[in-house]
Amino acid sequence: MNATTPLVGEPPAIDLVNTVTADGDLLAGPEELGAWLALEAERHPEFGGVTADRAALKAVLAVRDHAAAAFGALVEGRRPPESSLGGLAAAVNAAPNRTRLDWDAGAVVASVQREGTTADRLAADFAQAAIDLLTDPAVAKLRRCGAEDCVLLFVPAHPRRQWCSPERCGNRVRVARHYERRKAAR
Numbered sequence: 001m002n003a004t005t006p007l008v009g010e011p012p013a014i015d016l017v018n019t020v021t022a023d024g025d026l027l028a029g030p031e032e033l034g035a036w037l038a039l040e041a042e043r044h045p046e047f048g049g050v051t052a053d054r055a056a057l058k059a060v061l062a063v064r065d066h067a068a069a070a071f072g073a074l075v076e077g078r079r080p081p082e083s084s085l086g087g088l089a090a091a092v093n094a095a096p097n098r099t100r101l102d103w104d105a106g107a108v109v110a111s112v113q114r115e116g117t118t119a120d121r122l123a124a125d126f127a128q129a130a131i132d133l134l135t136d137p138a139v140a141k142l143r144r145c146g147a148e149d150c151v152l153l154f155v156p157a158h159p160r161r162q163w164c165s166p167e168r169c170g171n172r173v174r175v176a177r178h179y180e181r182r183k184a185a186r
Helices: 012-017 030-041 054-075 082-093 118-134 137-141 166-185
Strands: 097-104 107-114
Touching: 012 054, 012 118, 030 054, 054 082, 054 118, 082 118, 107 118, 118 137
Parallel strands: none
Antiparallel strands: 097 107
């Protein structure tokens, strides 16, 4: 995995925010958005099979900006900007859910579908993921990567976790520390 490969594995809203790295924007165009959505679809099937066009890119980037501002404020111990919270709510409300109940093999099953354009539905799904995390007590664990040159966020499963990725930043930091100890020992 290299620095231009998006990290996935965090909640979807964090994965979205983490598409802006210290090296740049990993969602520079519709093609990159389509590839990233395919990565996300492995864990979240609702993001698969979406046509990633310019409208979808614009809508997703707007949600990313709002989520990044809200999460960034929380990491710094500040209140999230009202404009970001309002932007996330507006994105969800632009593609409301409709619930359908059906009878299937002796049981009632519910299916939820969003209304609106593909771009609106995609933005609403990511905005809902951001809202779900913002209102979850787990958001108090949200951290920024401990590597000096990394800007990525993560929700640690273990309280001692320091880096966005043990393979990416963790290894790089450990190698640098080892190099400095060896250099000092000479």
